[in-house]
Amino acid sequence: MQVYFPHDSIREEQNKLLADSLSAIEQKKHLLAHAPSGLGKTSATMSPAISYALAENKTVFFLTPKISQHEIAVQLVNDINKKFGLDILGIDMVGKRYMCSHPFLRDADDNAFYELCKRLRKKEACEFYANTCGFTSEQRTRARLYLTQLKKEYKGAWHHINLKERCESFECSNGAGLCSYEAALQIAKKANVVIADYFHIFNPKIRQIVMQRLNKELCDSIVIVDEAHNLPERLRKLMSATLSTKIIANAEKEAQKLNAKLEELKTIKIALKEIAKKRISDGKNDALINRKEFELAMHNCDLLELSIKLNELASEYLEMFPYGRSAMLRISSFLEKWLMQDDSFIRIIRRESNGKKILLQLKALDSSIISRPIFDEVHASILMSGTLLPQKMYADLLGLEEERTMMREYKSPFPEENKLTLVVPSSTTKYCERSFNEYKKIAGIIIRCIDEIPGNVAVFFPSFEVLNAVNSFLSAEIKRPIFLQRERMNTKERFALLNEFRKNSEKGAVLLAVAAGSFAEGIDYIGRQLIGAIIVGIPLREMDLEQECLIEYYERKFGAGWHYAYINPAITHAVQAAGRVIRDRNDKGVIVFLDKRYLWRNFSKCFPKDIKRIISNEPEKYIAEFWKKHGAASS
Numbered sequence: 241m242q243v244y245f246p247h248d249s250i251r252e253e254q255n256k257l258l259a260d261s262l263s264a265i266e267q268k269k270h271l272l273a274h275a276p277s278g279l280g281k282t283s284a285t286m287s288p289a290i291s292y293a294l295a296e297n298k299t300v301f302f303l304t305p306k307i308s309q310h311e312i313a314v315q316l317v318n319d320i321n322k323k324f325g326l327d328i329l330g331i332d333m334v335g336k337r338y339m340c341s342h343p344f345l346r347d348a349d350d351n352a353f354y355e356l357c358k359r360l361r362k363k364e365a366c367e368f369y370a371n372t373c374g375f376t377s378e379q380r381t382r383a384r385l386y387l388t389q390l391k392k393e394y395k396g397a398w399h400h401i402n403l404k405e406r407c408e409s410f411e412c413s414n415g416a417g418l419c420s421y422e423a424a425l426q427i428a429k430k431a432n433v434v435i436a437d438y439f440h441i442f443n444p445k446i447r448q449i450v451m452q453r454l455n456k457e458l459c460d461s462i463v464i465v466d467e468a469h470n471l472p473e474r475l476r477k478l479m480s481a482t483l484s485t486k487i488i489a490n491a492e493k494e495a496q497k498l499n500a501k502l503e504e505l506k507t508i509k510i511a512l513k514e515i516a517k518k519r520i521s522d523g524k525n526d527a528l529i530n531r532k533e534f535e536l537a538m539h540n541c542d543l544l545e546l547s548i549k550l551n552e553l554a555s556e557y558l559e560m561f562p563y564g565r566s567a568m569l570r571i572s573s574f575l576e577k578w579l580m581q582d583d584s585f586i587r588i589i590r591r592e593s594n595g596k597k598i599l600l601q602l603k604a605l606d607s608s609i610i611s612r613p614i615f616d617e618v619h620a621s622i623l624m625s626g627t628l629l630p631q632k633m634y635a636d637l638l639g640l641e642e643e644r645t646m647m648r649e650y651k652s653p654f655p656e657e658n659k660l661t662l663v664v665p666s667s668t669t670k671y672c673e674r675s676f677n678e679y680k681k682i683a684g685i686i687i688r689c690i691d692e693i694p695g696n697v698a699v700f701f702p703s704f705e706v707l708n709a710v711n712s713f714l715s716a717e718i719k720r721p722i723f724l725q726r727e728r729m730n731t732k733e734r735f736a737l738l739n740e741f742r743k744n745s746e747k748g749a750v751l752l753a754v755a756a757g758s759f760a761e762g763i764d765y766i767g768r769q770l771i772g773a774i775i776v777g778i779p780l781r782e783m784d785l786e787q788e789c790l791i792e793y794y795e796r797k798f799g800a801g802w803h804y805a806y807i808n809p810a811i812t813h814a815v816q817a818a819g820r821v822i823r824d825r826n827d828k829g830v831i832v833f834l835d836k837r838y839l840w841r842n843f844s845k846c847f848p849k850d851i852k853r854i855i856s857n858e859p860e861k862y863i864a865e866f867w868k869k870h871g872a873a874s875s
Contacts, residue, residue, distance in 0.1 A: 241295055244326065245287045246319035247280075253650045254280040257624075260648050262288035265462055265620040270645045272468075272631045273624040276652040276850065277819055282312050282466070285622045286433075289462045290320065290328060293432055298619055299456050300433045303441060304466045305474065306762055307334050310399070313435045317397035330397030330433035331424055333440055333450075339400060339421040341408050342368055349565030351573075352558050359559055367416035372407075372423055386410055386418055387426055394427055397435070425453045438465070438474055442610055458617040467762070468623035469812055472607040472637040479585075479604035481577045483570075485509055485597055490567035491550075494557045502553070504538075504546050508571070511537035512598045515589050526590040526785045531581065534600065547575040577602055584609060586789045603786050605793040612639025626819055627812045629848055636798050652850045658828045659821070660866040665836035666857040669706050669777030679706075682834065683713030685859070686774055689832055690718060692863040693772035695748045696741065696765070700755040700817040702777040707752055710776065718750055725753035734758055742769045755779035760817035766824075772863075773821045774832040778843065779813040780806060803842075811846035818851075828870045830863050 243262065250258065257275055264271035265288060275281045282302075289300045302313045310332050317330035337353045340346060345356055360366040364375040372387065374380030390406070398406075400420070407418035428434055431454075440450050441463060451457065465471060488509045495502040514537050519527040535543065554569035578587075584606035590599040615621055615638065628634055631647040667682050690697050701707035704727050715722060723741045725734075738759065741751050745768040753759035756779045781787050787805065795801025814833065821829035837843050839855065847853075856862060 241291060243288050243291045244294075244320045244324050246283060246316055246323055250284075251280065251653055253653055254284045257281065257284040257648070257650055258288055260646065261285045261622055262292070264622060264646050265289060265292045268620050268644070270615060270620065270635075270640050271622045271624075272628060272634055272640075272645065272647045273622060274626070274628040274631060274649040274848065275624050276626045276650065276654075276848070277823055278653050278825060279650055280653075281624050282316055285464050285624060286313060286316055287320070289464060289622070290317070290433060293462060294326075294328070297460070299431065299454075299461050301441060301461055301463045302433065302435045302466065303438050303463065304435075305438055305470045306467075307338065307400075307437070308762075309466060310334070310435050313433075314397045314399050317433055321396045328396065328433065329394075329427070329431045330435060331428040331431045332397060332400040332403070333424055333428065333434055333436040334400045335437065336421045339404055339419075339424065340368075341404065341417060341420065342366060344562060348558075348562055351569050352562070352565050355555050355558050355566070355569060356562050359555055366419070367412075367414045368407075368419040369422060370414065371410065371412045371416060372419040372426075382412075386412070387423065390418065390423060391427060397433065400424070425450075428454045438471065439478070441614060442471075442475055443478060444610065447614075458614060459619060461618050463614075463618050463621040465621065465623045467625050468634065469625040469627045469816075471611070471623070472634070473809075475607035475610045476604045479577070479610065481574045481602045482599055483508070483512075483574045483601075484599045485512055487567045487570055488512075491571055494566060494568050495553065497560070498553060498557055500553055502550075504541060504549075505571075507538055507541065512589070512600055515600075516591055516598045519589055520591055525592070526588050528785065528789070529587050529589050531578070531587060534578070534587070543575045543579060547572045550575070574600075574602070582606075582609065584793065586786065588785055601786075603789070605790055606797075607637055608639030615640055627815050627848070629812075629846065630803075630808065633800070633804050633808055636800075637804065649849065654822055654825050654827070656852065658825075658870075659831065660829075660862060661818075661831045661833070661851055661853045662859045662862055663833045663838045663853045663855045664857060664859050665839050665855060667834060668836050669702055670835075670837065674706075674709075679709045680713050682776060683710050683717070685834060686710070686714060686776070687717050688860040689772070689774055689830075689863060690720070690750060692860045692867065693748070693830055694867055695768050695771040696745045696751070697748070697772035697774065698751040698753060698759065698765075698770055698817075698820065699774045699776060700753055700757075700760050700779075700814075702755060702779045703782075704754060706777060707754060711752055714750075714752070720744075720747070721749040723749060723751045725751070725757065725759055738763070745769045755817045756813040760813070760820065763820065764823050765820050767827065770820055771827075771829045772831075773818050773829070774834055775814050775817050776834045778810050778835055778837055779817075780810045803846075807842055808846055811843060815848065815851070830866060832859055832863075 257273060260271055293300045314332050317328055321328050345353055348356055361369050370379050372383055374383040403424060404420040407420040407423050410417040439446050441447050488505055492505050515529060515533060519529055550568045550572035554566040557566050586603050588601040635645050664685055686699055721744055723737050741749055755775060790805040791801040794804040798804060818831045821831055854862060
């Protein structure tokens with residue numbers, strides 16, 4: 241079978257990944273691929289998948305955790321078409337909200353958007369939908385003409401923004417354009433490649449709608465999951481839910497605006513307070529409860545009926561106040577999830593803000609509840625990431641059938657001499673050893689390292705608490721601009737901070753941020769935008785009640801509770817943060833892991849094999865020598 245590879249040449253490790261991908265697809269298997277940055281994962285996996293799909297009438301689903309990662313896949317489809325003279329059809333699917341052109345809905349909250357969209361269609365009040373699908377026979381006739389015209393123009397794969405702009409430019413009689421989401425679904429029926437978000441396949445409700453609308457089956461699908469190390473936690477969060485006294489108070493205000501009597505909300509609030517008083521002991525903030533405790537405290541109120549009632553009232557509220565969000569809708573969703581029965585869920589009552597706020601939490605422990613049925617059904621799958629180790633852990637967490645699973649680890653394509661990786665064991669952020677003197681020592685090491693790095697440096701901390709403590713010693717000593725990540729920064733604030741940091745790449749600046757955060761994962765710092773990273777401590781999760789239960793559950797199920805729930809995720813976050821430095825084979829940079837625990841067997845064995853580390857309590861000497869060798873002005 242001919243493999244349609246878009247580039248003129250292929251590197252050795254990339255060729256291995258391509259061959260393994262093709263083998264997995266032909267044998268109907270799952271490939272777990274630990275493939276470092278720069279290897280060319282997208283080309284090496286999509287090319288054989290597309291080639292097989294064309295020959296065997298399958299569909300390729302390329303799934304990513306972020307919209308920004310779609311562009312490279314869109315480009316690859318077009319590159320293959322151009323090189324081989326093919327007519328591969330690809331569609332870029334993102335959430336309906338991001339494709340919506342309706343001025344009434346654009347600024348609506350996530351939950352509110354979908355409810356409002358549904359109501360507008362139900363009332364036949366969305367002109368964009370009318371132009372694309374039609375409410376009347378006359379509208380449907382016109383819609384078919386518009387879509388026929390669009391399909392004639394649509395070649396290869398378009399980025400969703402380009403499709404949205406073209407749909408908006410249609411000159412329809414009612415003054416609106418086409419609904420780009422509905423147009424995308426129509427085009428996708430004949431698509432060979434669907435580029436989408438995780439949740440288009442892994443959210444059961446969304447998958448059912450999408451697959452039905454696309455007229456496609458999982459058994460005829462080849463699923464490629466990018467940045468797959470994110471998937472288990474993403475799926476657990478998808479199944480989890482939280483209810484709080486604050487949400488209830490907001491729901492009561494919404495009900496008042498509708499002149500609706502909802503005594504059940506008062507009952508929920510009283511129930512939460514009673515359970516908290518009864519179950520949370522002195523000196524504690526939370527406690528485990530069972531499903532029945534909440535239902536008994538609700539005096540056996542029919543929670544499903546209440547969920548439906550709240551959903552209907554939320555729809556009315558959002559019609560009156562479309563630019564807000566609905567707390568009633570959140571409670572409705574929570575109650576629906578609460579009724580699930582499975583020992584892989586825990587239920588927690590929690591007190592916050594000195595007891596003023598009470599939360600009832602449903603926490604999922606097992607991501608395979610969602611993922612296993614999907615992986616069992618698909619024709620084949622490829623799960624890839626630069627931090628997909630240990631691979632058995634991901635196979636276990638996602639419920640991959642052992643006989644169908646291939647595990648492969650690939651080498652970094654970047655020259656080893658372009659990267660200096662150091663471990664400094666003279667300090668630690670271990671909780672029992674944290675102190676004024678320890679923070680001061682850590683700050684001193686950071687300053688010595690930064691002084692020898694001729695450009696932008698990011699310092700990643702395990703928590704905001706440690707970040708702020710160490711920063712109190714740094715701010716007066718560092719003579720460069722310091723950019724500080726704050727808790728609860730919104731997207732706009734994060735983008736502005738990142739932009740300013742990048743602008744300082746010539747003179748050099750310092751970014752202080754948390755590992756396992758938005759500045760440490762999923763962001764590319766190009767060239768000299770980042771030439772040094774210092775990972776302070778180990779980004780271990782807080783040892784709260786949920787974490788304890790997760791460790792216990794994984795120990796019970798896999799015999800590896802501490803590693804699966806605690807140690808391995810922390811090292812993954814640390815390696816992800818370190819991976820921001822070298823993004824291209826011409827990049828040069830320094831990475832410092834600053835904690836004695838990185839030498840402990842439990843932690844050190846989790847590192848990828850290709851990360852060669854030098855152990856030293858005088859990192860500045862090695863850093864100075866590195867930049868002397870490579871030239872301070874090079875990148």
